[in-house]
Amino acid sequence: MKKESLLNELYLQLIKQTTDHPDANSRVNLKNWALLSVVCSVILPSTKSIRKYLIAHLKRCSSDILSEEGKYARFAENCFFRTQGTRRRQWTPSGQEILCTTNRRPCYSKFYFMDGQYYSIEFQPSSTTHEVLEIIKKKIGLHDKSKGYSIYEVIGSSERSLLLDEKICDVMAKWERYQTTSQLGTQVNTGAISQQQQYMFLFKKHLFFDNYINLDDTVEKELLYHQTMHNLRSERYPITEMEAIMLTALQSQLELGDFSQILTDYRLIASHCLPPRFVPNIPHEAVAMHHQSLRGMLPTEAKKAFLNLIQSWPLHRATIFDVMQPEEHPPKSSLIPDQGTETAGG
Numbered sequence: 223m224k225k226e227s228l229l230n231e232l233y234l235q236l237i238k239q240t241t242d243h244p245d246a247n248s249r250v251n252l253k254n255w256a257l258l259s260v261v262c263s264v265i266l267p268s269t270k271s272i273r274k275y276l277i278a279h280l281k282r283c284s285s286d287i288l289s290e291e292g293k294y295a296r297f298a299e300n301c302f303f304r305t306q307g308t309r310r311r312q313w314t315p316s317g318q319e320i321l322c323t324t325n326r327r328p329c330y331s332k333f334y335f336m337d338g339q340y341y342s343i344e345f346q347p348s349s350t351t352h353e354v355l356e357i358i359k360k361k362i363g364l365h366d367k368s369k370g371y372s373i374y375e376v377i378g379s380s381e382r383s384l385l386l387d388e389k390i391c392d393v394m395a396k397w398e399r400y401q402t403t404s405q406l407g408t409q410v411n412t413g414a415i416s417q418q419q420q421y422m423f424l425f426k427k428h429l430f431f432d433n434y435i436n437l438d439d440t441v442e443k444e445l446l447y448h449q450t451m452h453n454l455r456s457e458r459y460p461i462t463e464m465e466a467i468m469l470t471a472l473q474s475q476l477e478l479g480d481f482s483q484i485l486t487d488y489r490l491i492a493s494h495c496l497p498p499r500f501v502p503n504i505p506h507e508a509v510a511m512h513h514q515s516l517r518g519m520l521p522t523e524a525k526k527a528f529l530n531l532i533q534s535w536p537l538h539r540a541t542i543f544d545v546m547q548p549e550e551h552p553p554k555s556s557l558i559p560d561q562g563t564e565t566a567g568g
Contacts, residue, residue: 223314226268233267237279246291255294256324263301263323263347264311277302297326304348309387313395319347329391333358333373333423336448345390352386358425364441372428378419383428390423397421430539437526447525450532457497459535466492466500468531471512476524481514488513495528 223229236258243251267273280299286292301323315323322329328344333354335341341361345354351373358373359366372383375393377400384393404419426449437443453459454469461469470488473495478485492504516524532538 223265223311229265230267230269230272232261233272233276236261237276240283240291241279243291246286246289252290252294255291255298259294259298259301259326260315260320260323262298263305263319264315266302266305293326301347304346308348308350309389311389311392311395313392313399315347315391316395316398318398319391319395323347329394331390331394331423333425335362335424336426336445336452347389347391349390350386351384351388351390354390355386355425362441364445365436365439368434368436368439368442370427370429370431370434371425374424374426376420376422376424381424393423437529440522443522443525443529446529450529451495454495454532455497457499458541459532459538461496461500461535463500465531466496466504467508468512469495469528470504470509471516472524472528472531474509474513475516475519476521476528479521480517481510485510 236254239254240251240258245251262276267276277299280295280302283295284292284299286295319329329347329349330342330344332340333343341358343354343357343361345357355371355373356366358364359368359371364371373390374381374383377397384390400419401421427446435442435446437446454461470492474481474485474488474491477491477494486506488504488506488509489501492501492509496504519527
């Protein structure tokens with residue numbers, strides 16, 4: 223991957239090893255075909271003439287519809303065309319990707335949602351973030367014209383929105399390298415393996431433009447609701463006490479239905495939608511009064527009202543980050559002795 227001359231030589235050697243083998247279905251020949259399939263799914267020859275030669279070889283061998291060699295040739299040809307024209311890989315393939323490709327199967331990974339659920343999604347080694355996003359949207363029933371969603375790479379407590387042309391398998395390969403390095407470092411330092419950092423994909427809304435939000439779409443409304451709940455509990459919205467009361471009342475209508483005298487404590491409901499510091503002091507009587515005013519409101523209507531209340535805050539679409547004050551450096555004069563001269567640029 224780092225030296226084009228070696229890459230081209232590797233392809234030529236693999237073409238040679240898989241040409242006119244006396245036993246097309248032998249273990250050795252199929253291993254060569256498996257390796258050729260992996261390479262075609264990761265990076266293609268840098269020289270146009272070698273790419274043409276490779277395609278001619280794959281097409282000739284794929285005409286055999288009976289042997290395993292023919293099946294590998296057709297699979298490698300598909301890998302070639304999927305890889306062609308895509309972003310260059312930054313990492314060597316992970317063990318999982320190699321295993322899936324050598325068995326002529328798609329790769330797969332879990333993609334989590336803000337409500338804690340996940341789907342296991344299959345994709346090709348060359349699949350980009352954009353392509354997997356479309357697969358997920360179709361899988362969960364989200365309208366294909368829905369915009370503003372992204373797949374986030376979550377490592378421990380940090381998260382990063384993936385670029386649309388990034389390859390999902392490349393991210394997984396990076397995680398495997400990080401995990402291996404972390405394990406080796408822990409073993410060297412302590413002689414034992416500590417709890418590994420969590421690596422995961424997270425699907426959620428990334429852009430909150432007005433024309434990107436459709437609360438009439440049931441699936442989108444559900445996704446936004448759980449993402450908003452998480453942001454509320456994480457104190458990403460500076461809500462007032464009155465807003466906390468109204469949100470708790472709406473959440474109560476959503477979870478419990480119409481007001482009942484039996485309920486004497488709203489703190490459990492409040493813990494589902496408010497930051498922890500609000501929960502112990504939530505005023506029961508004030509919440510009960512607002513809850514009574516919502517009588518007859520359906521759960522779907524309560525959820526929409528909940529989101530509309532959040533959207534009334536002018537900065538609800540912004541992401542607020544914690545900012546740390548950097549340490550002050552000593553005066554420049556204490557670091558650089560006075561030479562009695564002034565240099566350009568200060």
